[in-house]
Amino acid sequence: MAGLEIRNVQKSFGTTPILHGVSIDIQDGEFVILVGPSGCGKSTLLRMIAGLENITAGEIRIGSRVVNAVPPKERDIAMVFQNYALYPHMTVRDNMAFSLKLRKAPKDETATRVNRAAAILGLEKLLDRYPRQLSGGQRQRVAMGRAIVRDPQVFLFDEPLSNLDAKLRVAMRAEIKELHQRLRTTTVYVTHDQIEAMTMADKIVVMHDGNVEQIGAPLELYDRPDNMFVAGFIGSPAMNFLKGQVTGNSFRTDGGLTLPLPTRGARPAEGQRAVYGLRPEHVRLAEGGVPVEVAVVEPTGSETLVLVRPPGEAAGTDLVKDLGRDMACVFRERIAARPGERIAITADPNLVHLFDPESGRRLS
Amino acid sequence: MAETTADHSEGMAYLDTLPRRIVTVYIPLIIILVVLLFPFYWMALTAIKPDEQLIDMDTYNPFWVVSPTLKHISKLLFETQYPVWLWNTMFVSVAATILSLFASVLAAYAIVRIRYKGAALVGGAIFLAYLVPPSILFIPLATIIQAYGLFDSPLALILVYPTILIPFSTWLLMGYFKTIPYELEECALIDGAGRWQILTKIILPLAVPGLISAGIFSLTLCWNEFIYALTFLSSTPNKTVPVAVVSEFVDGDIYRWGSLMAGALVGSLPLVILYSFFVEHYVSAMTGAVKE
Numbered sequence: 079m080a081g082l083e084i085r086n087v088q089k090s091f092g093t094t095p096i097l098h099g100v101s102i103d104i105q106d107g108e109f110v111i112l113v114g115p116s117g118c119g120k121s122t123l124l125r126m127i128a129g130l131e132n133i134t135a136g137e138i139r140i141g142s143r144v145v146n147a148v149p150p151k152e153r154d155i156a157m158v159f160q161n162y163a164l165y166p167h168m169t170v171r172d173n174m175a176f177s178l179k180l181r182k183a184p185k186d187e188t189a190t191r192v193n194r195a196a197a198i199l200g201l202e203k204l205l206d207r208y209p210r211q212l213s214g215g216q217r218q219r220v221a222m223g224r225a226i227v228r229d230p231q232v233f234l235f236d237e238p239l240s241n242l243d244a245k246l247r248v249a250m251r252a253e254i255k256e257l258h259q260r261l262r263t264t265t266v267y268v269t270h271d272q273i274e275a276m277t278m279a280d281k282i283v284v285m286h287d288g289n290v291e292q293i294g295a296p297l298e299l300y301d302r303p304d305n306m307f308v309a310g311f312i313g314s315p316a317m318n319f320l321k322g323q324v325t326g327n328s329f330r331t332d333g334g335l336t337l338p339l340p341t342r343g344a345r346p347a348e349g350q351r352a353v354y355g356l357r358p359e360h361v362r363l364a365e366g367g368v369p370v371e372v373a374v375v376e377p378t379g380s381e382t383l384v385l386v387r388p389p390g391e392a393a394g395t396d397l398v399k400d401l402g403r404d405m406a407c408v409f410r411e412r413i414a415a416r417p418g419e420r421i422a423i424t425a426d427p428n429l430v431h432l433f434d435p436e437s438g439r440r441l442s
Numbered sequence: 443m444a445e446t447t448a449d450h451s452e453g454m455a456y457l458d459t460l461p462r463r464i465v466t467v468y469i470p471l472i473i474i475l476v477v478l479l480f481p482f483y484w485m486a487l488t489a490i491k492p493d494e495q496l497i498d499m500d501t502y503n504p505f506w507v508v509s510p511t512l513k514h515i516s517k518l519l520f521e522t523q524y525p526v527w528l529w530n531t532m533f534v535s536v537a538a539t540i541l542s543l544f545a546s547v548l549a550a551y552a553i554v555r556i557r558y559k560g561a562a563l564v565g566g567a568i569f570l571a572y573l574v575p576p577s578i579l580f581i582p583l584a585t586i587i588q589a590y591g592l593f594d595s596p597l598a599l600i601l602v603y604p605t606i607l608i609p610f611s612t613w614l615l616m617g618y619f620k621t622i623p624y625e626l627e628e629c630a631l632i633d634g635a636g637r638w639q640i641l642t643k644i645i646l647p648l649a650v651p652g653l654i655s656a657g658i659f660s661l662t663l664c665w666n667e668f669i670y671a672l673t674f675l676s677s678t679p680n681k682t683v684p685v686a687v688v689s690e691f692v693d694g695d696i697y698r699w700g701s702l703m704a705g706a707l708v709g710s711l712p713l714v715i716l717y718s719f720f721v722e723h724y725v726s727a728m729t730g731a732v733k734e
Contacts (some may be wrong), residue, residue, distance in 0.1 A: 129631075150628075151636075157629065159628070160625075161623065163626050163628070164625065164631075166648060167647045167648055176633055180634040216639035228633075322482065
């Protein structure tokens with residue numbers, strides 16, 4: 079096993095720049111997830127680590143070795159592809175043994191390794207089947223088995239769960255995490271699903287437009303997002319952004335709501351323009367709070383999502399200018415309110431954020 | 443889903459009643475069958491007709507045979523050099539097919555998967571080569587064959603046939619290789635395979651239906667080829683079946699129909715047998731793709 083070091087890596091396809099200098103340090107045994115919207119360059123970066131794409135500038139090290147010019151087969155990595163890329167004409171056993179056969183490993187060693195990997199993943203009974211005879215989840219497991227068999231320094235996963243249905247995805251998520259806890263192999267995992275990222279990663283790298291927006295542990299990103307992009311990307315439903323300015327001891331939004339200033343960090347100047355970041359789950363019902371009008375109520379059982387707007391406003395106006403939608407609130411308690419009724423809310427001042435409206439960076 | 447099913451059944455609903463099926467399916471099928479099979483029937487019939495029934499259409503029904511005979515066939519096999527011709531045909535066809543397939547696989551793989559400058563251009567040029575008719579090419583080719591001293595040898599045909607076979611096979615295989623997911627190759631690359639191993643262990647096993655159809659197509663084309671075989675071969679023992687049958691069983695203006703048709707019949711049997719084995723592969727290669 080080995081760590082992975084990505085130093086100011088750039089990538090262009092022709093004259094189109096894809097990555098603008100990305101630097102990431104990955105410790106030995108760490109589970110790192112690259113997450114971002116589609117087109118942010120995360121898959122390209124993963125493919126560069128694998129050696130499937132050239133590196134335009136910068137440096138990638140696996141362990142202490144610079145691998146920029148090393149062909150994929152000598153990088154000692156294993157990759158799980160989005161559509162699994164199982165060899166259709168080989169049985170599960172042959173699929174898993176293929177890389178060892180190419181390395182001319184002794185037959186009994188190959189068999190031992192395949193059986194061990196099969197045992198880890200519960201594939202023993204499927205070894206003589208062909209990929210077409212397997213379900214989606216089983217194929218996924220075979221693809222992982224193929225990676226495990228090689229006992230590589232680094233595992234690479236390219237959106238491995240996106241072809242599975244929702245239920246299976248949750249199950250496989252846990253399985254991959256457990257596998258990592260068991261094998262402790264350095265893992266780089268690409269996904270566009272922030273829930274996957276939050277639940278599985280030791281460290282998340284949020285990417286956007288070919289740049290790294292923030293690197294940190296899942297809860298760190300959730301609690302202290304560096305900028306509005308990360309704040310809006312991590313967390314579901316997404317954070318509410320309310321434009322307004324600091325007035326006295328509180329924040330007055332352009333929509334006319336008065337909300338408490340964050341308690342953390344330095345106090346912003348009086349009259350300063352800012353964007354107020356408020357996660358839906360940090361909105362509280364409060365007697366004597368800010369009155370708002372209920373627009374939509376979506377109960378899910380465990381919690382209730384309520385979309386609200388300032389009283390008397392038409393849908394989507396002013397309150398959340400950037401998003402053009404109503405403000406989302408999630409309450410653990412069941413809400414009996416109907417659309418059109420008024421409720422009083424407030425925000426937990428320990429959990430709100432202020433961002434610079436121009437740069438989008440975190441204030442304080 | 444329910445919607446598409448409904449659409450589907452509606453689309454085929456006109457086949458629900460027998461009279462409609464007869465008009466829309468069976469009658470056209472029968473017409474096609476008759477048109478396609480009649481020459482074969484005529485050939486087989488003529489091959490077993492005794493001499494006196496061959497051209498006497500007044501006494502005998504031309505569409506039937508009374509007291510069939512194997513005389514033509516036995517004469518063909520034991521009194522002429524037909525077995526040698528058949529062997530020549532087989533040898534030339536198989537050798538040319540193998541040569542063409544080998545070259546086509548390499549060409550098609552390189553054009554489809556190795557991203558080099560002008561790959562598309564080369565693909566187009568190969569297709570253009572396919573469009574040049576043999577009747578234009580045979581004179582220049584004859585000069586070349588003469589220059590290399592290959593005239594009247596099977597090698598002449600083995601080397602010339604690929605000029606028609608490679609373009610077509612390359613195009614067929616290019617289409618086939620394109621359907622094989624690129625990830626499979628990348629995965630093999632990470633697994634430690636080189637280009638050659640990827641080609642032999644991943645691509646070719648998956649392209650077997652494509653190889654079979656390219657092979658059958660090439661073999662058929664060589665087997666039936668006439669112009670080049672007529673031009674480049676002169677001595678009787680070197681001839682292939684299509685040329686030999688026409689040149690050896692026609693004396694001036696006398697057509698020995700019985701021997702001619704027997705030669706044609708026996709000559710086409712190997713292909714018929716081959717097709718019957720591989721017809722499913724052939725069809726699937728023309729329509730299908732690799733399914734994981």
